[in-house]
Amino acid sequence: MAFSVPVRLGAAENTLIEQLNSAGAAATAERISVAGLPTRRVESYHYTDLKTLLRSVPPLADQNDTLDAFLKSGATPFHVEGAHQITIANGAVAYDDNAPAGVIVGKAEGNALSTRDDVLVHLNTALAKESLTLTIENTIEQVIQIDRRIEGEAAHVLDSAKIFVADNASVTILETLSSSDAAHVGNHATYLAVGRNTVVTHIVIDLSPRAATQFSTSEYTIADGAKLRTVTIHAGAALSRSQIFARFTGEGAHGDFTGLNLVEDGQHNDITIDIRHGVANTTSQELYKQIARGRSKAVFQGKIVVERDAQKTDAKMMMQGLMLSNEAEILSKPELEIYADDVVCGHGSTCGELDEDSMFYLMSRGIPKAEAETMLVRGFIEEVLDPVENEALAEALHGVVDRWLLGKAG
């Protein structure tokens, strides 16, 4: 019965196929020429139909281009007092001889992600030429910032980072995605191996201008006794999708997966997470907040998988949406897939407008309407930002949200 009808390929797909062929990635090129980019019929892209949304793809960035010039081109858009910054510009990893003790920075050929049937992963694997390698050996007080930027004319940029956090170490890693004001397509990959008994915070924040499209994929393996906190923040790009694939591989580990999806007029931003409890006695909490205003679309897909051996898993997922306009759309799809029989799992999803009673209460104290709204929105997102312990970083993150609230982000 299953006759496969050849799909009609669009401009974006044709460009991707050319780029893949020129990079010698014939298998991936073939895959795209047969299946095309995923449409709404592909479950994991149901709300983010890439075939429709990704109209064109710019030429691949020339990595031999002047990296130095890029580095001198301006300050990072997101400065955190005291952070150590490592730059990846247009896919090329900048030389860094200034890393703090206990942080080993290097680069390796190829890509960091594991094989996975996902088009963004396939593209990154085929086209990212080198990866930043980062090893965290012990407790690092300084925030380590990976500044991923796209400079110059519109470019398709694929970059990659492979991070190892050694047993008993602790670190806060901040990744910032930014770009010049052009129709770039970024595809960023991070593999983060979270060692035993570590405490790791990993933040990915997209600050690109509206012209850009940004994709990012973060993959985590979480060992015994580790405590991982991830924060994904979308505050830029017309089209973006952040994917998180995490797997607990050691007992006694805990993960907090959190994020803010901030969308405004003309934006379509997607956070898709896939959290796998692979062994017994691990816990996770997922908390994502989406705020939409203007004519925009915010998408959250959250999947928790509890594998057969993962008894005593405790996992709770929550998505809360806040609609600030009538034209905004907030889409949320929570999924639980449970193969063990002794687990506590739950999910919830809520969506609403600013609470009228709360607005009235604040205004009755003399706080004007616009300020009251800002206070409530800040209050709404506080649950996600509050656990970020580094003060300078927390302040910078609040700054991003405040700029978004004032309509000045991206």
Added chain:
Amino acid sequence: MTTPILEIRNLHARIEDREILKGVNLIIPPGEVHAVMGRNGSGKSTLSYVLAGKEDYEITEGEVLLDGENLLEMEPAERAAAGLFLAFQYPIEIPGVATMTFLKAAMNAQRKARGEGELSTPDFMRAVKTAGTDLHIDTDMLKRPLNVGFSGGEKKRAEVLQMALLQPKMCILDETDSGLDIDALQVVSKGVNALRNAGRSMLVITHYQRLLNHIIPDVVHVFSDGKIVESGDKSLALQLEAKGYADFDNAAA
């Protein structure tokens, strides 16, 4: 003649198709405390919400003057800056907003609306500390999100703290005694009494006489079916307590 702090003339208000206020008349001169007593559902709380500017109600007739100014034309925040304060029966819990942050925002917003400069942080802290001491409010409580997880007593004390900091000319206390035990009632009442002065007026809404033993009113009004049907001195409250509201229902009819 001195301008009354609050003057309500023939006020009618409805929510959807239902008329709730049916011609309220009330004059409160400076420095006086008036109590409004009435059954549940008689429209007392509606009166307080209408005065504070809640959107749900439609004013169909009448006018309200706050110290001579047309109150009904003002936005809720403007009413507050003009000196109106409503102590809520059920203060709203606002997660993620620290009480301290809220207090500072409210004080500064009102100062700004009146053309005054922002309070410095030390001045603000000093004001909060002074006002908080008598109400048994410590700074730990103020670091918590606004009203979130506060006990009934804490919520009402926090309302009175706001009143003390914002220094309104017209305070409306909506069922301030609800949810309070005897000890908490005394602390709250003491806080309110400390704010009584010659320039500030109060409207105390309650359906129990109990609160009026602590906050002694100059005038007591009986509210029934959307309007004031009887007014008298504080003995009226005792009379109500003894006989109930039934005697006044005819007056309303």
